[in-house]
Every structure is written in structure tokens, then in C-alpha cells.
Amino acid sequence: MEKENNNNNNKRLSLIEYSSSLALFASGRSQDINTKVGACLVNLNNKRILSTSYNGVAPNMDYPEEFNKDRDYKGKMILHAENNLFRDCLIPAGADLMVCLTISPCEACAKVMCGFGIKEVYYIQEYPREKEFAFKKLFDFYNVKYRGLTNEEIGNMLHFTYGNLVTLKNLVKL
Numbered sequence: 001m002e003k004e005n006n007n008n009n010n011k012r013l014s015l016i017e018y019s020s021s022l023a024l025f026a027s028g029r030s031q032d033i034n035t036k037v038g039a040c041l042v043n044l045n046n047k048r049i050l051s052t053s054y055n056g057v058a059p060n061m062d063y064p065e066e067f068n069k070d071r072d073y074k075g076k077m078i079l080h081a082e083n084n085l086f087r088d089c090l091i092p093a094g095a096d097l098m099v100c101l102t103i104s105p106c107e108a109c110a111k112v113m114c115g116f117g118i119k120e121v122y123y124i125q126e127y128p129r130e131k132e133f134a135f136k137k138l139f140d141f142y143n144v145k146y147r148g149l150t151n152e153e154i155g156n157m158l159h160f161t162y163g164n165l166v167t168l169k170n171l172v173k174l
């Protein structure tokens with residue numbers, strides 16, 4: 001059957017674009033009302049997704065009301081997406097790992113990723129504060145390959161999302 005978004009069918013997302021798209025969708029589950037962050041962990045050896053995560057509070061805990069009133073307090077207490085990324089997944093011994101993030105990591109999360117021996121890190125957006133660039137020194141020191149996504153990669157992600165949204169829109173006849 002002919003589909004309306006036929007132009008998308010001969011294209012394919014790269015592994016980085018696919019994993020970054022999953023991180024972006026995961027950010028939609030974030031409990032943080034100010035900064036929604038998503039992450040995706042990939043086994044590079046077999047190109048399989050091991051985990052996705054977002055920022056929020058610990059499992060089975062309600063989002064505290066005080067967080068909405070005091071942003072600094074929330075900032076100190078909330079668990080970052082990278083904290084949650086490694087919690088519920090089994091990482092095969094010796095696996096080469098890649099992490100795709102919606103936003104570049106803070107220093108603490110960069111250390112967590114270095115500790116897990118992550119090989120490559122990609123992010124859609126760079127955190128817009130100079131003091132948060134400490135991750136670059138850590139990644140250089142621990143030989144982690146990293147970069148922000150190119151405009152072309154973001155364009156490819158958008159292209160697919162748009163195509164899928166058109167399909168979805170047609171399904172519900174909006």
C-alpha cells in the first residue's frame with residue numbers, strides 16, 4: 001500500500017541519530033519541570049540499545065512539591081539522566097559502550113561515564129554555561145570520543161520524526 005510519507009522510506013537513521021532520537025523521546029518522561037534530559041546507552045559491538053533514561057527522582061518516589069518552588073534545592077537533589085541510565089540494565093563484560101544525550105553532561109555524570117568505561121558520547125545540545133564544560137577535560141583525559149550532533153544529523157532526526165508525525169496525524173484524522 002502506498003504511504004503518504006513515501007519519501008522517508010528510502011532513508012535510514014544512523015545509529016547515532018537513532019539513539020539520539022530515543023534519548024529525545026525519553027526526555028519526554030522527565031519529572032523535572034525546568035530541564036528535561038534524556039539519555040540512551042548503546043552496545044557498539046552489536047548495535048543494540050541497552051537502556052534509556054531521563055532525569056527525575058528515585059524509583060517509586062513521588063516528585064516532591066518543594067522542587068517546584070526551589071530550583072536550587074531541586075538542582076542539588078534530582079537524579080540526572082546518566083545516573084538512571086546504568087541502573088536497570090545488564091552491561092555485557094567487555095562491551096564497547098556509547099551514550100547519546102539530549103544535552104552535554106555535567107562533571108559528576110561525566111565521571112560516572114568515565115567510570116563505566118564509555119567509549120563515545122554524543123549530545124544534541126551543549127549545556128549553555130561555560131562552567132559545565134569540565135566534561136571535556138575528563139573525556140580527553142579518559143580517551144572518551146565526544147561531540148555535539150551536526151546540523152545534518154539533527155536534520156535527519158527531524159525528517160524522520162516529521163514523517164512519523166504525518167503518519168500519526170493521518171491515523172487519527174486530525
Ligand SMILES: [Zn+2]
Binds near residue numbers: 080106
Ligand atoms: Zn549530570
